[in-house]
Amino acid sequence: MKKKICLLMAVLLISGCTTISLYRTLKPNRENLQKLSIGMTKEQVLETMGTEPFIWNNMTIANPFRVSMLRSSDSMYEVFYYVVKVVTDDGIIDENELIPIVLEKGKLVGWGWDYLDNIR
Numbered sequence: 260m261k262k263k264i265c266l267l268m269a270v271l272l273i274s275g276c277t278t279i280s281l282y283r284t285l286k287p288n289r290e291n292l293q294k295l296s297i298g299m300t301k302e303q304v305l306e307t308m309g310t311e312p313f314i315w316n317n318m319t320i321a322n323p324f325r326v327s328m329l330r331s332s333d334s335m336y337e338v339f340y341y342v343v344k345v346v347t348d349d350g351i352i353d354e355n356e357l358i359p360i361v362l363e364k365g366k367l368v369g370w371g372w373d374y375l376d377n378i379r
Contacts, residue, residue, distance in 0.1 A: 298367060
């Protein structure tokens with residue numbers, strides 16, 4: 260019985276460490292959001308937010324995680340998606356774990372899901 264309890268505790272400890280490690284890895288992304296300001300150039304945004312990939316569960320995660328182009332009726336936007344939190348530690352990065360950073364004509368115009376939803 261003691262062996263089973265020790266094994267269970269070890270498994271919980273290891274899985275907890277993985278989550279803690281990912282939170283520490285993502286902390287700079289969350290902190291760097293506070294350094295953004297409207298009008299920054301694309302280069303300034305990338306320098307501020309960082310572009311170094313990170314390792315999680317033996318996977319290399321790109322930083323930004325994803326980049327896309329969005330066309331609205333009157334403009335074209337470039338959107339960088341950065342991982343900023345872990346909702347479910349399942350090895351899959353979902354939309355709700357990302358924050359979009361939106362550029363128009365090479366300049367930062369806003370960030371966050373509310374901002375992105377307003378320009379769609």
